[in-house]
Every structure is written in C-alpha cells, then in structure tokens.
Amino acid sequence: MPEPGTTAVVIVVPDAAPLLDAARRIAPAHVRHGVPAHVSLLYPFVPEPALTGQDERSVRSLAARFPAADLVLEDLVTASGFVGVTVAELQPIADAFRARWPGVRPYGGRFGAQPAAHVTVALGADDPTATAHVRAAVGSLLPLRARAAAVQLVALTAEGWRPRLTAPLGGPAGR
Numbered sequence: 001m002p003e004p005g006t007t008a009v010v011i012v013v014p015d016a017a018p019l020l021d022a023a024r025r026i027a028p029a030h031v032r033h034g035v036p037a038h039v040s041l042l043y044p045f046v047p048e049p050a051l052t053g054q055d056e057r058s059v060r061s062l063a064a065r066f067p068a069a070d071l072v073l074e075d076l077v078t079a080s081g082f083v084g085v086t087v088a089e090l091q092p093i094a095d096a097f098r099a100r101w102p103g104v105r106p107y108g109g110r111f112g113a114q115p116a117a118h119v120t121v122a123l124g125a126d127d128p129t130a131t132a133h134v135r136a137a138v139g140s141l142l143p144l145r146a147r148a149a150a151v152q153l154v155a156l157t158a159e160g161w162r163p164r165l166t167a168p169l170g171g172p173a174g175r
Contacts, residue, residue: 006156007051008043009059009097009163011090012036015146016073016119019085022137023122027130030081034160039090039117041097041151042104048155048164056101056153056165063167066093072109073119074143076135083122083134090117090148093169094150 016037024031048053075086094117098106106115122134150171153164 002044002156004157005048007045007048008154008156009041009045010038010043010154011041011148012038012152013071013073013087013119013133013146013148014174015071016085016144017117018141019073019121019138019144022141023083023134024119026133027122027127030124030134031128032120032123036161037119039087039094039119039148040106040153041090041094041117042101043108044102044108045153046101048054051153051164057149057154059165060167062093062096062100063169064171065096067170068150069148069169071146071148072143073146076130076139077116078135078141081126081131082120083131083137083138083140084118084120085144086116086118088117093117093151099157107109115142128136129174 014036020031020037051143069089071087071089073085073087077084077086121138148165149169152166155164156160
C-alpha cells in the first residue's frame with residue numbers, strides 16, 4: 001500500500017468503471033477502493049513535499065500537447081496477481097511523461113523501464129481460480145469504448161486519493 005505523500009500522474013477513465021465493478025464482485029479485496037479506473041502515466045511520481053510549481057506547470061504543458069482521445073479497451077493481460085487491460089492509445093502520453101521525468105522509474109522499476117499503459121483491474125489476487133474468474137468476467141465486457149479527457153496529478157493520503165490538479169488533454173498549458 002502506498003504511503004501518504006506518494007503522488008501519481010494519471011488519466012482517469014470513468015468509462016472503465018464497469019471493469020473494476022465486475023472484478024470487485026468476484027475478488028473485492030483485490031480492487032483498490034476509493035481509486036477510480038485510471039491509467040498511470042507515472043507512479044510513483046515526485047513525493048508531495050518535493051513537488052514544485054515547475055512540476056505542476058510541466059504536467060499541464062505535457063497534457064496540452066496531446067488531444068483528448070477515444071479509446072478501445074480490448075487487450076486483457078494477466079500476470080501473477082495482476083489483471084489489467086492495456087490502453088495502447090495512451091502509450092505516447094505515458095512515454096512523454098516518462099521522458100520528461102527520466103529519474104522517476106514507473107512502478108519503481110518493477111515492470112521494466114517502459115511498462116505498457118493499462119488500467120489495473122485487480123491486483124494481488126494470487127489465487128489462480130480467482131484470477132481466472134476475474135479475467136472471464138472482465139473479458140466478457142470487452143471491447144469497451146472509453147474517453148480520455150484529462151491528466152490528473154493526485155496525492156495519496158491516509159484517507160485515500162486526492163486530486164491535486166487536473167489538466168485537460170489538448171487544453172491550455174497554463175503558466
């Protein structure tokens with residue numbers, strides 16, 4: 001579980017909520033509560049006490065470089081204790097954020113330097129039977145059409161996820 005003060009740069013994908021709902025019905029302990037369906041561009045990001053105005057301006061500026069996008073979620077992936085859906089349309093945005101902050105290793109480097117952009121559906125379900133049931137339930141909902149409209153910088157607190165800023169894709173970069 002992330003510690004309070006951990007931040008992330010994400011794209012919230014509300015249209016993907018049914019995927020998490022399906023997984024929650026089968027393996028509720030393995031779907032993060034209070035965290036909406038999203039694609040992490042950089043997690044963990046800069047620790048909240050170290051965030052600067054320049055970091056926030058850079059998040060806004062990068063978000064403005066990319067248009068809002070229609071997505072088709074269809075490629076289900078599983079690994080040990082993980083079920084997710086890749087979102088290829090958002091890979092260029094994830095790559096741009098990773099290039100801007102090269103010292104920030106996505107997921108602490110656990111999945112390599114360039115992990116695929118994805119929506120995490122269930123995490124920590126080490127029971128192969130539960131994983132198979134989650135995979136079947138989520139797979140029955142695919143393909144799923146969704147929209148990506150904004151980048152969020154979020155901070156994790158003891159109470160959960162708190163948006164710190166929202167920057168529209170293709171929107172004004174701000175100063």
